[in-house]
Amino acid sequence: MIKVGIVGGTGYTGVELLRLLSAHPEVQLTAITSRKEDGLPVADMFPSLRGHVDLAFSSPDKADLSKCDVVFFATPHGVAMAQAPALLAAGVKVIDLAADFRLKDRAAFEKWYKMEHTAPELIEEAVYGLPELNRDDIKKARLIANPGCYPTTMQLGFTPLLKAGLIDAGNLIADSKSGVSGAGRKAEIGTLFSEASDNFKAYGVAGHRHTPETSAQLQRYTEQKVGLIFTPHLVPMIRGMHSTLYARLTKDIDNAALQALFEDAYRDEPFVDVMPFGSHPETRSTRGSNMLRIALHRPDGGDTVVILVVQDNLVKGAAGQAVQCMNLMFGVPENMGLQQVALLP
Amino acid sequence: MIKVGIVGGTGYTGVELLRLLSAHPEVQLTAITSRKEDGLPVADMFPSLRGHVDLAFSSPDKADLSKCDVVFFATPHGVAMAQAPALLAAGVKVIDLAADFRLKDRAAFEKWYKMEHTAPELIEEAVYGLPELNRDDIKKARLIANPGCYPTTMQLGFTPLLKAGLIDAGNLIADSKSGVSGAGRKAEIGTLFSEASDNFKAYGVAGHRHTPETSAQLQRYTEQKVGLIFTPHLVPMIRGMHSTLYARLTKDIDNAALQALFEDAYRDEPFVDVMPFGSHPETRSTRGSNMLRIALHRPDGGDTVVILVVQDNLVKGAAGQAVQCMNLMFGVPENMGLQQVALLP
Amino acid sequence: MIKVGIVGGTGYTGVELLRLLSAHPEVQLTAITSRKEDGLPVADMFPSLRGHVDLAFSSPDKADLSKCDVVFFATPHGVAMAQAPALLAAGVKVIDLAADFRLKDRAAFEKWYKMEHTAPELIEEAVYGLPELNRDDIKKARLIANPGCYPTTMQLGFTPLLKAGLIDAGNLIADSKSGVSGAGRKAEIGTLFSEASDNFKAYGVAGHRHTPETSAQLQRYTEQKVGLIFTPHLVPMIRGMHSTLYARLTKDIDNAALQALFEDAYRDEPFVDVMPFGSHPETRSTRGSNMLRIALHRPDGGDTVVILVVQDNLVKGAAGQAVQCMNLMFGVPENMGLQQVALLP
Amino acid sequence: MIKVGIVGGTGYTGVELLRLLSAHPEVQLTAITSRKEDGLPVADMFPSLRGHVDLAFSSPDKADLSKCDVVFFATPHGVAMAQAPALLAAGVKVIDLAADFRLKDRAAFEKWYKMEHTAPELIEEAVYGLPELNRDDIKKARLIANPGCYPTTMQLGFTPLLKAGLIDAGNLIADSKSGVSGAGRKAEIGTLFSEASDNFKAYGVAGHRHTPETSAQLQRYTEQKVGLIFTPHLVPMIRGMHSTLYARLTKDIDNAALQALFEDAYRDEPFVDVMPFGSHPETRSTRGSNMLRIALHRPDGGDTVVILVVQDNLVKGAAGQAVQCMNLMFGVPENMGLQQVALLP
The missing domain is CATH 3.40.50.720 (NAD(P)-binding Rossmann-like Domain)
Incomplete structure (x- = not known):
């Protein structure tokens, strides 16, 4: 034990x-x-x-x-x-x-x-605790820096494209939306029910701590200087995070190859689910579970790829990811204790 | 299997x-x-x-x-x-x-x-599938009638008092509130988000199918003719049910004895949690779990006892209770597959 | 001005x-x-x-x-x-x-x-600022005590029956539900979005400040000693209040006469709407408006009458009622500035 | 009349x-x-x-x-x-x-x-009924095509920049979020409370009818071929729309000049509120009102400008805008009947 x-x-x-x-x-x-x-x-x-x-x-x-x-x-x-x-x-x-x-x-x-x-x-x-990108180091680590919730979605969404050298790394946009639990259990006016319910807003547009964390991690996978615009928003729901990622393709590639790139990248991952091309993942499909889901889109067949990423911010975005790291560190099965089915509805 | x-x-x-x-x-x-x-x-x-x-x-x-x-x-x-x-x-x-x-x-x-x-x-x-009251019959049953969601809360809340002959069975009031999932996954105007959100209403006050079901079951535990007023309401939440039950005491009994009555009744029950006297159970403490929680109140020390009962209407109020019955029918541990911790927040 | x-x-x-x-x-x-x-x-x-x-x-x-x-x-x-x-x-x-x-x-x-x-x-x-019951005194007042939100619903719901001597004043039950804005704009854990959303609970069951206020006012209309059980609950909505009132009839009266009693009582009231017998008023029908709506029920034709009362807790339950009093005090039309149509959806 | x-x-x-x-x-x-x-x-x-x-x-x-x-x-x-x-x-x-x-x-x-x-x-x-851009034509019109809700936010957000020739019109991104009432009052599974509440998702990413409407209108203000990526999302709130717009600046301009550009464009508009630079407008600040609010951001001082636009999708995004057009067509004051203060909280 x-x-x-x-x-x-x-x-x-x-x-x-x-x-x-x-x-x-x-x-x-x-x-x-x-x-x-x-x-x-x-x-x-x-x-x-x-x-x-x-x-x-x-x-x-x-x-x-x-x-x-x-x-x-x-x-x-x-x-x-x-x-x-x-x-x-x-x-x-x-x-x-x-x-x-x-x-x-x-x-x-x-x-x-x-x-x-x-x-x-x-x-x-300290090892950055994102198993999908750092599994081997996590297994040997004494000290884990568990990733931020937003950065998890941005990294798992952009990395396959960066590694493949397919996109303009200097021009990445992440329009992200989080449930209110991401603000923590603190007595504050701004996250009262009567303030946050039936409402939607952006925050921290001028600069958010998760931007430098994400940029630094993404930089590991490209020679180009990473340029990332990150806009977080507050959604009137308790749990859930949805990142809508925009990137410009710099090479010719068809949709089937894009899809294959992501499916190959995450084929053996227990907690990343690449949905069929053109899907619209819902945050509730991850509510209470450690699963992160990704779907790709190519509006009008142009050179912009839109990557939709959802997770439960408290599970894969925080506590579940931490337990996943612990499992790796202690040599027990990576998915042990993390197989909860999402609560739907 | x-x-x-x-x-x-x-x-x-x-x-x-x-x-x-x-x-x-x-x-x-x-x-x-x-x-x-x-x-x-x-x-x-x-x-x-x-x-x-x-x-x-x-x-x-x-x-x-x-x-x-x-x-x-x-x-x-x-x-x-x-x-x-x-x-x-x-x-x-x-x-x-x-x-x-x-x-x-x-x-x-x-x-x-x-x-x-x-x-x-x-x-x-057919055996009425409420394990706390019919466990032995359920074990032997071929055909289970799984109880309604509201009736589960009313029966588990009133029965200890009825069995003990402490209340006026002819004058029971159940003011109950349900999350919207209780209305089912049917395309209807009344349960659209834009209709049910940020709103509260009663429905079926003149008569609801769960009244005869509950009255008939409660009648098993008293000689007196059961009289039950049941008022269901719709709460803008997905899951959860809260019944506020009112009964008039007909005998002298102090609060400690009332509390002991309920604790004794449910001491060995894996899915009934009698909270400390005067607690205010929240529906979210059962979200996604098969647990039902009960708390007793005695306003102003008078002769009205108020029993608060909460559950997840889709779990203990429906699917979880059905699985609990299945476990009993097939001789596997009663709580097998039903030990999920509620999702909070 | x-x-x-x-x-x-x-x-x-x-x-x-x-x-x-x-x-x-x-x-x-x-x-x-x-x-x-x-x-x-x-x-x-x-x-x-x-x-x-x-x-x-x-x-x-x-x-x-x-x-x-x-x-x-x-x-x-x-x-x-x-x-x-x-x-x-x-x-x-x-x-x-x-x-x-x-x-x-x-x-x-x-x-x-x-x-x-x-x-x-x-x-x-000080004059208790409930215009429907104290209009003449309000007109002459220098100092108004604006009623509590819950007491407004309880008084306007019970009073016609008390005045007519039709019910057992010693056995009144008010099961009331309020939107979260009733708790005020204070930084507190309990009313955070992540605590109050997708949740339902009672509070203050053992005793709430609105009980003595309501009892004292109701006492004005009956010789019998008023006995009131009041149970407030918190609903995951911003605005809105729904009181479900239970009273025992002590005299024979048919539903048409009950309905007429309420319609007569409030016929000239600009802000009390008696809906057809058996209606289920929704809180959203008053969202942002100064209107309070009432509907009567008689389950199974028995001797319990159920009175449903809804209002916007911040308008008729607070600020709107105060403006209504001001209008009376200064001799301008009572409904001036108070004719907003409720926001639906 | x-x-x-x-x-x-x-x-x-x-x-x-x-x-x-x-x-x-x-x-x-x-x-x-x-x-x-x-x-x-x-x-x-x-x-x-x-x-x-x-x-x-x-x-x-x-x-x-x-x-x-x-x-x-x-x-x-x-x-x-x-x-x-x-x-x-x-x-x-x-x-x-x-x-x-x-x-x-x-x-x-x-x-x-x-x-x-x-x-x-x-x-x-037919005259496109967006008063801020077509006021004179609306005054003379017999037939008005009232704009879509999303297009209203996109046009009022992008147009000052397009008119001034400051941005790359071929590379516009609109990440938009709408309350559920935008889907209409239709009996459908997808917009049931139990489906849409506590959830967030994108929809129509591959192509939405509001894209050609918006592109065609924006094209009026630039020689360059407009390229617009539009991603709509569904927010668990009844009313409200938030568009987060991204554009690349093609000329040197400082933030004060950007802000002045918008303030000048909308100075005399009764229903467009340009907030201070760097503000985060909330949808609820427009709930029930005909006001649309805009705020500008410049992350890290780079060449991307982020424009935040909020409105009530049913008012400025639909019925209110239509009444505004009617007022213009009939020569009554443009803001007549449209001066409701937003309902907050």
């Missing part, structure tokens, strides 16, 4: 980790920390877990995380980098669901996240 | 059966019939099932349901009673999720459902 | 007052106070008001409210009672949308609202 | 016309036709109109539309072209909210709408 600790179990990625891990056959939930909720049974805060999770939150001071095999950080940015060095030194593996180790460029991190990086010596070692 | 057939797999209870049964370790999905969709892969209609269900719909004429061990009817009222006699004669067990066998009073059935009963000889044999 | 001030313009009742008053032909918006937002143009916070409201928020210290003819308090409980005495002394009329003057029983106020009443000398003078 | 007839009053654009016209001070509603609902009071179908509209639906055969001054067609495509010739001959003006006269290219119409055009002699005369 893998002994698991969770730091920050009171947010949405925390409770989603609990949903997945409490049913994982090789996991033993060992500690869930929350300074504020010390002593409160987890199921008192999240009644959905009644009968599934018996643990109480414990103060970080009391929880002996060094006895865990792996610790997940479902925390605000900055927490993992403070605690990771000691845990790693104690032989505990670390999976950070926040951004502390996502950017290899320390200066970029400090600019975008407006904080000093306190564990710069670990940045190089 | 239990070979399972589903008649009517294109509705919401059908696709929910598929979600549950495709992950059930002792089930082999054998046939899913739909006259209209003959030949269509099930996962083409419900992409959430891609990778989980490989079957195609088959016309009822082609599907040899007699090779199944059990057939679920997720059909409009009237279909099961037409096909059940032949299936039972062939040794196939039948679980009807519609109303064909819910009412022991044939005349009442024909009045409320406006159709002739074509298999009256089976009415007596 | 009526010079109007608004204290507390940053909440939902505040912005709703602004929507209504900015289009009111006899109103001149004079001051909108907010200590926190001093100097911010109102339309910067609420872009829906761009082009309709040119005022900026001003600090309460700077705003000279004594120059207004009337001041609305769209504030938390306790603010109006602090400021009303000085305003009244300066000849300014006051309409409080909070609870400071709703309860004639000072001790009850202090118990339920957990604060000392600092203007007890005004409690007796 | 303008005597108004409405053909097809049972859909969402029909009921929205009724909401607006019933409160229009210069309009006398004269006839509302529906073959299916002949004789039914309009307010029986739409209770929101109780007390506002006294008319009943009448069969098209009985209604003498030739007595009207203007007739609105809120009908499926193809109805207006069948009836317009006779009405125009009788001196009645016609405003078609469907597509019959939107495309000047008859072959394109017949290809995209899959029907023969039965009044081709009127195509040339």
Whole structure:
């Protein structure tokens, strides 16, 4: 059994980790920390877990995380980098669901996240936890930087085309839409039901932290300088993410070959589903599941390819991807505990 | 392995059966019939099932349901009673999720459902599939009448009080609220998003088919003539059901004893969760799970007891309860394939 | 022109007052106070008001409210009672949308609202602002206690029956459902979109502040001791309130006479719509309008009468009712500025 | 008074016309036709109109539309072209909210709408009813082709840049999102609450009828061949439309000049609101109002300009725009009856 600790179990990625891990056959939930909720049974805060999770939150001071095999950080940015060095030194593996180790460029991190990086010596070692692109490194990793939700969709959507050298990497557009749970479980006016329901808006158009993360990762697959316009929007739904990606083809290729390119790229992937050409994937087809679905379009047969990508932002976009990484790190089947069928309707 | 057939797999209870049964370790999905969709892969209609269900719909004429061990009817009222006699004669067990066998009073059935009963000889044999009240009969049954969604909440909420003789059975009020999926997957104006969203209304106040079903079942537990006022309402949510039940106490009893009565009644039940006295259960704490939750209240310490009951109308209120019955009928663990944690948020 | 001030313009009742008053032909918006937002143009916070409201928020210290003819308090409980005495002394009329003057029983106020009443000398003078029941007093009032949203529905639903002596006043049940805007524009976890959407729950079942307010008002119309069970619920919609009221008839009366009783009671009311017997009013039929709709039911022809009442909680349940009172107080047509057609769909 | 007839009053654009016209001070509603609902009071179908509209639906055969001054067609495509010739001959003006006269290219119409055009002699005369671009022609028109909802946002967003020759007209991208009411009041599975709620998807990516309409209109303002990629999406909200437009700048221009360009273009427009540079307009800021809001962005200061456009798809995107045209055609103030403040929250 893998002994698991969770730091920050009171947010949405925390409770989603609990949903997945409490049913994982090789996991033993060992500690869930929350300074504020010390002593409160987890199921008192999240009644959905009644009968599934018996643990109480414990103060970080009391929880002996060094006895865990792996610790997940479902925390605000900055927490993992403070605690990771000691845990790693104690032989505990670390999976950070926040951004502390996502950017290899320390200066970029400090600019975008407006904080000093306190564990710069670990940045190089950290493995970017996107199994479809980094599986071998993840298997050997001690420290995982779990990708952002938007970046997962953008990378899995653009990468096959970039690797094949088929598109203008300097002119990528990602028009992305997220359910409200992506904003986290924080008391804020802007995500109140009465503000976010029956409404649609863009946000962060001038610049979003997920742009540098995505650009840096995409740059690995092309010689050309990556130019990415990323526009996130807020959708009045709880879970779900839909990225509509636009790229200009620079070579002649027919639709069947485009489709084959994606099918070949993801043929053996347990959690990427390439749908038939011209499909319109719906976010709800991934609700509660770790599956990400992709479909290709070619409007009017022109030189623009439109890639539609959907996922559950809390599963493949966060907690599910983290568990997928854990499975790889500990040598259990990659899909263990992650085979939930999406909840439809 | 239990070979399972589903008649009517294109509705919401059908696709929910598929979600549950495709992950059930002792089930082999054998046939899913739909006259209209003959030949269509099930996962083409419900992409959430891609990778989980490989079957195609088959016309009822082609599907040899007699090779199944059990057939679920997720059909409009009237279909099961037409096909059940032949299936039972062939040794196939039948679980009807519609109303064909819910009412022991044939005349009442024909009045409320406006159709002739074509298999009256089976009415007596049919077992009402509410495991918490009829477990032993279900184990031995060939033919199950799966309860209505509302009646499940009303019965599990009122029965402990009725059995204990504590309330005025002639004066029961059930103010119930259902998510829209309860109306089924039918093309109708009234349940369009633009009609049902951001809206709340009662319906069927003058009389609803679930009233006679519930009254007849409750009558089993009291000598007094049951009088039930039942008011259903439509809530702008997909899944979920909340019944607010009102009963007048006829005997002195303190809150601790009331609470103990319910805890004792459901102590060993895998799918009934009695929450602490004074709790406010939320429907989302059951979303996608087979759990039903109950909480008791006593406003101002008076003689009215308020019982709050929540469930997922498609799981404990329909498909999950049917699978629970199947488990009992085939001697596998009652909770097998039904241990999903609710999806929260 | 009526010079109007608004204290507390940053909440939902505040912005709703602004929507209504900015289009009111006899109103001149004079001051909108907010200590926190001093100097911010109102339309910067609420872009829906761009082009309709040119005022900026001003600090309460700077705003000279004594120059207004009337001041609305769209504030938390306790603010109006602090400021009303000085305003009244300066000849300014006051309409409080909070609870400071709703309860004639000072001790009850202090118990339920957990604060000392600092203007007890005004409690007796304050007029309860429900025009359908108190029109004449409102016309002469200097100080209005605008009713709570739930109490408006309960009183307009029960009163005709109480006045006629037809029901058991000791056994009233109100099962009420409110849209989330009723919780106000406050940063809280419980009303986040991801918490309140796709969910339904009761709250405050053990006791809610609107119970004593309603009971005290209803008591005016019956000799019998009023006994009221009130259960509020939260509906995943922004606006709208639906009360399902249950009463036991104590006299023989047929449905036509019941219907006539209500039609007579509200025949001349501009904002109460008695629908045909057996109707199911929808909350959306009042969305954005000051109309309240009522429909009567008599399940199975028994002795329980079910009264369905719907309104927009922010209009007839709050800001619209307050404007209706203002119109009466200043002798302009009662429906002036209040004739918006509900937004459907 | 303008005597108004409405053909097809049972859909969402029909009921929205009724909401607006019933409160229009210069309009006398004269006839509302529906073959299916002949004789039914309009307010029986739409209770929101109780007390506002006294008319009943009448069969098209009985209604003498030739007595009207203007007739609105809120009908499926193809109805207006069948009836317009006779009405125009009788001196009645016609405003078609469907597509019959939107495309000047008859072959394109017949290809995209899959029907023969039965009044081709009127195509040339029909005026495209977008007041901001065609005001003078609208004033003189007998026959108005009211624009599609999406095309309104795309044209008002792109046109200032095209007119100024600042962008590459061959490389325009419109990623648009619509509330579900845009799909109309039709009984269909795909727009049921249980299908469309808590979900997001693209549709018609391969080709949508609004692309040729928009391209043809945009072509009027540039010599370059217009190339437009248009991707519509369905948002789980009732009303509201958000277009995220992407264009490549071909000339050096700073942000202040860009902003000035839009502010100058729309300075005198009563229903176009250019927000401060870098704003994120929300659809709800237009809910129920005829206002369209625009905001500009320049990610990373690069050569891509992002234009955000929001409107209420049923008002400025349909019925409100039609009333705006009517006002122009009849010489009443352009904003008469259209000054509703958006409903927020």
